Amino acid sequence: MVHHFDTVIVGSxxxxxYAALEASERSRTAVLxxxxxxxxxxxxxxxxxxxxxxxxxxxxxxxxxxxxxxGGDYLVDQQAAKILxxxxxxxxxxxxxxxxxxxxxxxxxxxxxxxGGHTRNFGEGPVRRACYAADRTGxxxxxxxxxQCIKNQVAFFDEFQVVDLIMDGSTCGGxxxxxxxxxxxxVFGAKAVLxxxxxxxxxxxxTSNAFANTxxxxxxxxxxxxxxxxxxxFQFHPxxxxxxxxxxxxxxRGEGGILRNRDGERFMERYSPTLLDLAPRDIVSRSILxxxxxxxxxxxxxxxxxxxxxxATHLGRETLAAKLPDITSFCKTYLGVxxxxxxxxxxxxxxxxxxxxxTDVHGRVIMDRRGTIVDGLYAAGECxxxxxxxxNRLGTNSLLDLVVFGRRAGQHIGDYVxxxxxxxxxKDAPEAAREWIRRLTDGRSGPHGGHIMEEMQTxxxxxxxxxxxxxxxxxxxxxxxxxxxxxxxxxxxxxxxQFNTDLLDTIELKSLLDLSLVTAASALNREESRGAHSREDxxxxxxxxxxxxxxxxxxxxxxxxxYKAVDTSIxxxxxxxx
Amino acid sequence: MKIILRIQRFNPETDDAPYYQEYTVSAAPTDRLxxxxxxxxxxxxxxxxxxxxxxxxxxxxxxxxxxxKDGLACKTLIxxxxxxxxxxxxxxxxxxxxxxxxxxxxxxxxFQKYRSIKPFLINDEAVAEGERRQSQEERMRFDDTTNCILxxxxxxxxxxxxxxxxxxxxxxxxxxxRFLADTRDRGMAERRPVLDDPNGVWPCRNHFKCTESCxxxxxxxxxxxxxxxxxxxxxxxxDQ
Numbered sequence: 175m176v177h178h179f180d181t182v183i184v185g186s187x188x189x190x191x192y193a194a195l196e197a198s199e200r201s202r203t204a205v206l207x208x209x210x211x212x213x214x215x216x217x218x219x220x221x222x223x224x225x226x227x228x229x230x231x232x233x234x235x236x237x238x239x240x241x242x243x244x245g246g247d248y249l250v251d252q253q254a255a256k257i258l259x260x261x262x263x264x265x266x267x268x269x270x271x272x273x274x275x276x277x278x279x280x281x282x283x284x285x286x287x288x289x290g291g292h293t294r295n296f297g298e299g300p301v302r303r304a305c306y307a308a309d310r311t312g313x314x315x316x317x318x319x320x321x322q323c324i325k326n327q328v329a330f331f332d333e334f335q336v337v338d339l340i341m342d343g344s345t346c347g348g349x350x351x352x353x354x355x356x357x358x359x360x361v362f363g364a365k366a367v368l369x370x371x372x373x374x375x376x377x378x379x380x381t382s383n384a385f386a387n388t389x390x391x392x393x394x395x396x397x398x399x400x401x402x403x404x405x406x407x408f409q410f411h412p413x414x415x416x417x418x419x420x421x422x423x424x425x426x427r428g429e430g431g432i433l434r435n436r437d438g439e440r441f442m443e444r445y446s447p448t449l450l451d452l453a454p455r456d457i458v459s460r461s462i463l464x465x466x467x468x469x470x471x472x473x474x475x476x477x478x479x480x481x482x483x484x485x486a487t488h489l490g491r492e493t494l495a496a497k498l499p500d501i502t503s504f505c506k507t508y509l510g511v512x513x514x515x516x517x518x519x520x521x522x523x524x525x526x527x528x529x530x531x532x533t534d535v536h537g538r539v540i541m542d543r544r545g546t547i548v549d550g551l552y553a554a555g556e557c558x559x560x561x562x563x564x565x566n567r568l569g570t571n572s573l574l575d576l577v578v579f580g581r582r583a584g585q586h587i588g589d590y591v592x593x594x595x596x597x598x599x600x601k602d603a604p605e606a607a608r609e610w611i612r613r614l615t616d617g618r619s620g621p622h623g624g625h626i627m628e629e630m631q632t633x634x635x636x637x638x639x640x641x642x643x644x645x646x647x648x649x650x651x652x653x654x655x656x657x658x659x660x661x662x663x664x665x666x667x668x669x670x671x672q673f674n675t676d677l678l679d680t681i682e683l684k685s686l687l688d689l690s691l692v693t694a695a696s697a698l699n700r701e702e703s704r705g706a707h708s709r710e711d712x713x714x715x716x717x718x719x720x721x722x723x724x725x726x727x728x729x730x731x732x733x734x735x736x737y738k739a740v741d742t743s744i745x746x747x748x749x750x751x752x
Numbered sequence: 753m754k755i756i757l758r759i760q761r762f763n764p765e766t767d768d769a770p771y772y773q774e775y776t777v778s779a780a781p782t783d784r785l786x787x788x789x790x791x792x793x794x795x796x797x798x799x800x801x802x803x804x805x806x807x808x809x810x811x812x813x814x815x816x817x818x819x820x821k822d823g824l825a826c827k828t829l830i831x832x833x834x835x836x837x838x839x840x841x842x843x844x845x846x847x848x849x850x851x852x853x854x855x856x857x858x859x860x861x862x863f864q865k866y867r868s869i870k871p872f873l874i875n876d877e878a879v880a881e882g883e884r885r886q887s888q889e890e891r892m893r894f895d896d897t898t899n900c901i902l903x904x905x906x907x908x909x910x911x912x913x914x915x916x917x918x919x920x921x922x923x924x925x926x927x928x929x930r931f932l933a934d935t936r937d938r939g940m941a942e943r944r945p946v947l948d949d950p951n952g953v954w955p956c957r958n959h960f961k962c963t964e965s966c967x968x969x970x971x972x973x974x975x976x977x978x979x980x981x982x983x984x985x986x987x988x989x990x991d992q
Contacts, residue, residue, distance in 0.1 A: 210859065212902050213811040227882075267882040273873030273936065275891055275898050282885035307898070313810060314898060321872035355852065384806040385790075420808045503969075504808060507827060508782075624794030667798030670765050673853035676798035 175360045176599065179204045180591040182349060182364040184336045184391060187214035188312070188573065189555025189580035190370035191319035191328075193537075196584025197368075198328045201591045204362065206334040206351055208386065208678070211320050215372055215384040216576065219312025220500065221425035222304030223269075223577065224292060224570040225262035229283045230302045235259040237294060238303060240745060242571060245291040245454045246528070246564020247705035247715065248747035249404065249723065249740055254535050256744065258562045258571070258578050265577045266305050274318040276307050277497070287497075288428040291454035291568040297752070300452050304570045309423050309500045312573055334360065335678050336390060338607040339367070339398045339551075340599070344541060346551035347597030349394075350607045354678065357671030359608055363599045365591040368552040368583055369395065369531060370576075375408075376682075377690045378524035379628075379635035382414055382421035391557040393685035395531050396692060400541055400548065401725040401736065403559040404529035405689070406697035407706045409567055410640050412458040414523025415508055416481050422501055422520055424569040426513075427451040429497055431486040433462070434517065435470040441482075449752040456566040456706040457752065459522040463640050472519065478636070483517035490514070522640060528567055528706065529696070530559040532725065532738070537583025543725060543738045550594060554583040561723065565705020614680055620665030623683045626657050630683075630690055633657075638694050643710045647698040654691045658731050661687060688728055695733035696726045717747050755779055755834045757788060759800065760844040761854050770851070774840075775800075781831035785841070786814055789825060801854040809967055812903030816855050817844040822905040822965040846908035848917065862904045865920050868946050869928040874939030890935045893989055897930035897975055899968035906962035906972055918951040922962035922972045925953050929975040932982055933989055940982070948983050956980075 180201035183190045190205060197203045207214070226233040238259035243250045270276060270284060277285040286302040294301040307314040323330075333354035340347040340361070348363040374389025375381035396402055412433070413422040427433070433451050435441045445461040446453035453461075462482050465471060471480030486494065491514045494502050498513075505511045505518055531553035532540040539551040555576040562575055630653075637650035661684060668676035702716035703709045723738040754776055762770040775796055777788045786807055793800050802825070803813040809827035816825055819833055819842050833841045849857040906922040913919050928947055931937045947953050953976060962972040978989050 209805055209811075209813065210863075210902075213805050213813050215806065215811070217901070218806050218808070218810050263882070267879075270883045271879050273931075273934070275894070275934070278886055278888040278891055280888070282887050284883055285888075308895075310810070310899070313901070317898070317900075324867050325870075325872040384811065386805045418808075500810070507809070507829070508784075510782075622794065622798055624798075627794070668801075670763050670799065670853070672763070672765055673801045673856050675801050675803075676793070679793070679798075 175358060176363065177204065177360060178363045178596070180364065181366045181587050182206060182362045183368045183370060184349060185214070185370035185372060186211040186330070187216035187370060187372050187555060187576065188315050188319060189576035190368070191323055192577055192580030193368050193370060193554060193584030193587065194328050195319065195322055195326060196581055197587045198326060200588035204329050204331055206331045206336060206362065208333060208335045210332050211330060212316060214316060215387055217313045217316040218384065218421065219573050220309040220421060220423035221289060221428065222287065222306035222311050222570045223266060223315070223573040224289065224303045225266040225305055225574070226259065226303060227263060227266065227284060227286065227305065229279055230286050233294065233301055233303055235263065237296060237301070238262065238292070240296050241292050242562060242568055243564070243745055244750055245568040246566055247750055248721065248742065249561065249564030249704060251561050251741040252744040253741055254560045254562050257535055258574060261578045262574050265574065265581070269315060269318060269577065272318050272322050274307065274314050276305055287425065288452060289569045290424050290427070290452045290458070291449070300449060304428065306425065309425055309498045315573055315577065335681060336394060337610070337681060339394050340603050341398050342597050344546065345549040345597060347599060350604045352611070354673055357674055359604050361599060361604050363596060365594045365596050366550045366552060366587045368537065368554060368587060369557055370553070370555045370580065371557045373527050373556040374686060374689050375524045377630065377634050377686045377693065379631040380414060380419040381524040382411055382419050383524065388682035388685045389557065389689045390682065390685045391553065392531050393688045396688055396728040399727070400539060401532060401727045402529060402692050403532035403723050403725055403738065404561060405693045405726055406700050406724060407528035407565045408524065408693065409455055409526040409528060409706050410459045410522040411525035412455055412462055412522050413484050413520040415504065416519040416521055418508055419523035420504055420508060421523065421525065422484060422518060423498070426484060426486050426498060426501060429493060430489055431484055434483045434485050435465045436472050436474050437470065441465050441470070446752045453752045454566055454568060459640050460708060462522055479521065481519045481521040484520045485517040486513045487515060487517065526567055526572060527556055528559070528563040528565065530557045533558045533560055535560060535582065536586040537579055538586065543736050550590070552583045552587060554579045565707060611677065614664070614666045614677060616665070618665055620663045621660065622667055623664050623680045626660055626664065627683055630654060630657050630687060634690050634694070638697055641708050641710055642697055644698060647694055650694040651691065651698060654687060654694055655731050658687050658691065691731070692726045692728055692733055696724050696735065699735050700724060721747060753779065753781065753837045755788070755830060756838065756840045757792065758840050758842045759854070762851055763853055779830045781829065783830045784826050785818065785828040785830060785833065786826040788830065801856050803856055810901060812901035815846055815903040815905045817846060817908065822846065822909045824903060824905070824967045827967050846904055848908055848913040849904065859904055862907050862921070862923070865924045866902060866927060869924050870939060870943055871927045871931065873931060873934065873937055874942055875936055884936050886935055894930050894933040896970045897926050899970055900927060901968060903967065905965045905967060909961040909965035911959050911961055912955045912957065916951065916955055919955040920946070920952050922976065925979055926970060926972045926975045929979045932979065935988065944983065947979065953980050953983065
């Protein structure tokens with residue numbers, strides 16, 4: 175079936191919905207999502223969305239921008255960070271005006287709390303910048319934006335999985351998608367396509383990410399010749415629930431929670447004397463792992479799955495109930511631990527991709543080091559790389575990113591489609607996707623993807639994790655290439671057409687394999703340590719050689735690396751201490 | 753331990769009627785029920801169909817009936833539904849919604865009813881400064897209803913919907929309350945025709961099954977009763 179729209183938005187999390195709200199006012203817009211809209215992982219974001227409202231203490235967007243740049247270890251494009259933090263203030267007011275139920279101060283204003291790496295006056299000490307709705311801020315943003323889409327009668331195609339991008343030279347003409355309910359292939363012709371497909375933490379074994387976070391947007395783009403930027407920078411959140419990786423928000427530490435080792439010591443005093451437990455995430459995750467390796471984890475056996483304690487017992491039941499109710503519930507459900515009475519066992523969990531599809535500040539996709547634009551192709555949210563997060567994202571800046579840049583992309587699309595012509599759609603547009611699905615479902619016997627998925631997740635977790643070295647990363651690259659070869663024999667077991675979730679899982683597996691290869695190859699290539707990319711064999715940041723973005727092109731089962739300049743037009747890179 | 757999952761199967765392309773299939777799975781008592789389902793799908797039977805996403809009870813994808821009670825597979829631990837080796841856990845799709853395949857139901861009607869109550873802030877007054885003011889106390893009056901993840905567990909649990917499929921259902925009414933009780937909202941007049949209707953709020957007879965089933969701890973029945981009261985008086989509630 176062939177559909178024609180002005181605008182097609184792929185993904186219905188925060189970025190996709192905000193873009194849809196803007197684009198649908200001025201163009202015929204369809205939102206394609208592989209999930210029902212309110213199921214997106216934006217809903218799992220907990221702690222807050224930062225904006226220098228100054229509701230509880232003095233704050234300035236300029237301080238926020240500086241923190242974002244320093245937090246990202248100077249790989250952030252600084253004018254983009256300026257836009258992010260300046261537009262943050264109005265973005266939060268807009269959400270409130272649209273109904274988002276923020277927690278309130280005694281004066282009835284939006285309440286704000288502390289978060290890692292957010293400081294007053296260029297690093298003097300923590301500042302209360304994170305606007306929040308209990309510990310379900312992302313849930314409330316997702317709900318509010320979906321509610322606004324209902325109000326504005328945005329057209330949704332629920333449970334449509336995008337499998338290919340239609341390109342003619344450097345112009346995008348639409349996407350190809352599988353409809354879960356029928357198994358049919360659909361072609362969506364469009365003048366503008368926005369990818370807002372979220373993250374891909376499922377390439378790692380222990381992750382806070384949803385099953386749906388398989389990076390289909392970046393993978394589809396990479397297979398059509400678009401580079402992926404800074405993929406070596408993957409954030410491990412310091413506090414995931416032991417064994418499961420479920421996120422325990424940084425807001426626990428923002429409200430006063432303390433990390434302790436087996437001796438009960440507040441070990442962050444040694445690693446970050448100024449910000450302590452509220453140092454940026456890359457630093458806290460490394461500190462935890464260093465404690466564990468020194469035998470100071472709770473078990474003390476130095477094994478990679480040893481853990482530390484997050485102590486929130488002194489916060490009191492009332493604060494936990496009012497400000498951290500979901501966290502309290504997760505701990506009780508999955509650990510049998512009441513955080514008011516006992517410390518929470520935590521260890522780092524794969525959480526957020528700083529890298530992704532390269533874009534400019536309007537969400538337009540960039541295809542090379544010169545910044546050449548792909549006409550009609552946009553990306554926003556976690557799947558995109560503007561870059562406002564650089565080598566390490568600060569907490570609360572992800573919700574901000576998707577609201578600010580989802581909105582900007584939607585607005586730009588509204589203008590773009592007015593003057594752009596639709597590409598004529600070739601009859602062959604869906605053929606590549608059809609051929610792939612035909613092979614996966616040709617009835618021949620072959621291995622199921624389950625084992626390949628597990629081996630990929632284990633290899634990436636163990637060899638491209640928090641601490642990295644050349645030998646292990648090379649092993650990961652080799653392992654993923656081997657898995658890609660084995661994938662060719664994989665066959666879908668489910669012989670049905672309707673609701674063939676087995677087929678979708680197998681398509682998602684390919685996305686993860688491709689992105690794992692790009693991530694491991696990009697990491698192996700960058701011979702320095704910066705932000706979340708920590709190399710044992712190159713422990714220092716090397717601005718002379720490496721103050722540049724990676725552009726990784728997927729070419730078959732190989733990755734070609736190029737680079738792009740970083741915008742450092744506001745602040746000179748300095749050593750990063752907290 | 754080894755447990756047996758007894759799962760209702762149905763594929764409209766090949767089956768005339770639903771049937772049960774049993775799978776034996778190794779699981780730790782602290783595993784999530786969803787972990788066992790994933791294990792079956794990856795290593796035993798790729799054709800088993802169910803929805804999933806966040807795996808920790810915040811996205812609402814994997815609501816189903818577990819031993820006859822509505823809940824989320826990712827928020828149910830094995831030890832809550834099985835004690836020892838060989839114990840059986842029966843899984844069936846949610847009620848009151850058409851089964852599309854195995855544990856997947858068509859949620860269209862559920863979302864239609866949700867949309868019908870206009871689940872968005874209705875207020876055309878200009879905002880003088882950046883944000884509207886609201887006290888924390890006012891905000892807490894509808895706090896629990898903002899937890900809703902639209903999983904439809906309450907919809908399946910509601911006995912009224914078994915008798916009257918046109919009833920608006922618990923989630924939609926609770927979400928109407930979420931806005932009606934918000935001091936910033938002015939939408940009573942617009943929502944009244946849907947709520948103050950024989951199939952609106954009135955069919956609820958306080959069975960409390962929705963409240964019992966809600967994986968997000970929302971006091972749904974209480975919110976329905978408060979909504980009834982607001983429709984009668986056209987006043988916003990003053991307590992939680």
